[in-house]
Amino acid sequence: MNNSGFIGKYGFFSSIVVAIIGVGIFSLPGELAKSVGNDGWLVSILDGLICLLLLYIIYKIMSKNNYDTFYNILIRNFGKVIGKIVAFIFSIYLIISISTGMRVFSEVLKMYLLEKTPTEFITLTMILCGYYLIRGSLTNLVRFNEVAFWIMFIPIFIVLIFAAYDADFSNVFPILNSSPVNYFQAISLSSFSFGGIGIIFLMLPALKNKSDYKKSAIMAVTFITIFYVVINVLCIASSSSPQVGKLLWPTIAMVKSISIPGGFIEGLEGSVMALWVIFYFTFFTNGLYFSSDLIKDIFGLEDIKISSYLVIPFIYLIALLPRDIGELYGIIEGVFPILFFTCLIFFPLILLLIIKLKKKVAATDEA
Amino acid sequence: MKHKKLLILIFMSLLLTGCWDKLEIDQRSFISTIGIDPGKEIDKLKDLKKIKPGDPFEERAIDELSVTFGFPDISQLGQQKGNSAEDKYITTQAYSIEDSITKSTAMSSKSIFIADCQLLLLSSDILQYPQVVKQILDYFQRQPRVNKNMYILAVDGNTEDYIKFKPYMEKNIQDYISGVMENSERTATVLPVTLNELLILLNENGNAIIPRLTLDKDRNEIKLNGIAIIKKFALVGYLTPIETSDLEIVRGKVKSGKKVIYLEGNPVDFVIEGTKRKMNIVEKDQNFIVNIDLKLEGEIRAISLEKNLGQISKLKEVDDAFNNALSIECTKIATMMQKNFGVDAIEIRENIEKYHPAFWKKISKDWEEVYKNSVINVNVDVKARRIGVTQ
């Protein structure tokens, strides 16, 4: 029974937003342009709707289990052994997502900011900073999310307004020009950008007013969807879709081509790159906290500091594993959707099923 | 507490491992202009196909490019000395741009740094080799740290001469050209093209237009002389400045420019202040008709001292004269682009793609043929709103 909670509605909202928006925004418009041409923004809206559905499923699962922690819910419904296995798979999913994100982040950083700095160094420093944050409790993590939200999004919106100045929005036409198969493909490709939604499992039990959940969570998903739609539209508007499909990181190219009239800052992408450090950092620390928390419960360790010692070497190894960018995106586009589907659709649905069955059994028992 | 100490230790030891990317600003040589000419061995391009990928010793590669880097002489800049300096330059023969950078760095006391380059000059000779042009442009597209807003021009002859040229108004050619490009808001005869725009156009179908520069050796002057038309990555022709300004009008992108007619023996200057363009495409079996409506607004600058423009009828007469003249001129230029060069510079293709997607699917395979056989009508409506301060 978990009635205690300390996360306010703004904390909840900002945590979800910053935990989901990570390095996906770099490559998302490009991947979508390859499958569905100009309709990337439509796919983002579809993704948002799917997330709303997931929100509802998660809400049902948690509320029927008295808002207990994720691990306890798994154990209670799947039994100790299978519960531990499911939790383990879930944490593997989280670890892979933050590690591949880490690699994308260092590749982008090396490309645009620091050419000669070794990837190992970037990875290590980022991991150390993340560890420093999660040493504290969940309270500190949420506080950081609250502050980081403003630091991230106010400058980005200013930059996006400048991007809109020169953009040709008619590039968005023609709409709906691809076959339905392509749309499905695009949705699965974009799962990397929405993968962080599992963080709700972590945050919901600690929410102060459970009735705030609906409003905050829906607002968060709406915000993320709008953000992705805007980025998609602006990318296509500033360079048209064959170009976008060709670039690895079209978002950055879009920022590069912004010229502020009478402009003072020319190479805007250098400064925006610096901002993206925080985007990735929040994505990273939230995922790290959740996975360390699960590992702590699975192995019965007493403190999250110790369990994160276990997790961190794996992150380092996996981040350095792909040999090159081709392999990296191979993992993101190939392996990741499978993991996403398993952990965030398959498992929750089964959980819901089990809970409903349990209720039926309990009802028939009483009768 | 023990964890914290460990953390700090690791962090500090990491920090002491060294700074990899540090390069002091005065160690850099800021390339402001790049000029690409054909190299000495460009005729041996065919031999390149014989080299297999696994072959060692790439010195057998052919120097197909001659690249000139122009950079300002930093010692001429400073507090008292002003903000603009004469250029120095390095020319190397290389097989690719990356190679030219390496070779130039070996010759230079400072690090070659192209991220701030403002100007890219392509020799008309190198534009005859589409394979090389594709290679050059791919380099620029792949490079993350390159100025995507740099201006690109085609030059007649060797770019080396241009880079070494000392213009009258500025200390180096890059300042001069950038200035002219930025002034293009005021004239319609100059059509600036940035790297970003060029790449977008070329990625679509290999066609583009870039401004053209000519050097008059006798009078020692450099002039922007219309545009060069690129089709499938090769140079196919030129447009004169007047034709360029017409093309600009048809594209609907003129913010300021002038047009002239002759009225009773006097030239009447009409300065354009705004353009609105509507393009309408009517499908007709396998071809289409393009109707372009242009609305121009502007001011009449000069006629003849005795004439009075204050009356409505007189003004209307001038307007109609302009309408006629410009409609004919613009239709002519659009048709010329279409039939002589087969290049679509007025975004007809984009319009069909966006607003008639079904039709586009039908004709996209035979686009070139269909484009050549279609009909383009341009209708210009001129409104001279102001006539100065006299009647």
Add this chain to the structure above:
Amino acid sequence: MKENINDNISDEAQINLDYLKELLKDNSDIIFREFYISNWKGVLIYIDGMTDKILLDDYVLETLMVMGDKVDKVTDIKERLLTVTDVKEFSSMADGVKYALSGDCIIFIDGLKVCYVLGTRTWNARGVTEPSSETVVRGARESFTETIRFNTVLVRRKIRDTRFKLELKSYGIRSKTDVAIMYIDDIVNKEVLKELRARLEKVNIDAILDSGYIEQIIEDNKWTPFPQIQSTERPDVVAAGLYEGRIAILVDNSPFALIVPAALPVFFQSPDDYYQRWFTSSIVRIIRFTAILLSLLLPSLYIAISSFHTEIIPIKLAYSIAASRVGVPFPAFVETLIMELSLAFLLEAVVRLPRPIGSTIGIVGGLIIGQAAVSAGIVSPIMIIIVSITAITNFVVPNYEVSSALRVIRILLIILSSIIGLYGIMLGGIIVLIHLIKLESFGIPYLSPLVNPDISDFKDLFIRMPMCFFKKRPVYLKTGDKIRQK
């Protein structure tokens, strides 16, 4: 460490006198006066220089010695004969001695097992002058002095509510310094009050010389450059804090009062933000925040941009910087450190120097050394500009401790940016942010109201909204009474 004082008071004044003469021997400024009140022997003990002798002569000794026969019983003396308003009665010798050593006068009378302590403290105190560090354009110009009683008066004049509480205790085993806690009962956050009392209990040091001692003993986290307790010289700041539900601590012998709990916004506020109109104040606040950002980031940005990422600035600026660095032997990082170091030396020297020389050194150090350094080619002109802007913006912060903390962070950012450029600055910023987030002051998160935000708290953070919006007290302080204005 504790003193050994025989706690009993004998009912023979002579015995008490002898005991005290032995206890306090080798002190030539302690006066022992024996006298008779009709038939009872009395002993008066006080310290010369700390006591109001006129009061003792005219109102105590005269009445006692001359009118002694007006009373029948010894116990009536206090009520009928001692014509002094402030009389306390103690049965513990230790208490009495403590008061005697504080400037009060103690009297032992035959037949009484208690001693009377008369409030006769008086000494040469500094008058109420302008505050030395927190000057304002508009507002009162009073500041605290070193006497705790005068200080509490200065605060009392601003709060005439019956719910205002003033509790006095002494801390410091040898110094027995008076420490007063002030709060307004129905507004204050009771949790914080409880926590404060618990922490003060733990004070076990021999001397409290200044409020700084108390501050350092009771603060939450000593391993941080940021202060978690506000210290101020101004009574109006104290009163404003009390009205917000905070607790003030006054320490005798110190003109700096402490206010707890303190969160970061407090350190960026200046009293005249509230006395001027909201428009001016908002602009000043915005300038202040911009100045802080500049002061933190400017040197590290310079290093990052000129050594790592030249593409960020317009090309003409890059040329200027490159041109101005021609001939400078050091890389940008070393240049910056040299200038930071010289700045630190200069600041320290100006504070310590005697007043007449101080201002001269400011000019000499600043202009001439800087100019000379450029002419000698040791640093570039751009560096001088950057360092001067940094120095000026550093002191825009109204609070000295916070500006010192900012200097530490600036050096951290400089080092990080010289290793990995812009990425280093971001990482440094993130580390500082994490550190600030973990910090708490008496249970209130340090970065309130940015964390756990309530929209009404933003009325006073980056700008100052008009007075009519100040309806609620700051929500993050979790006060008792929540409404300030209707």
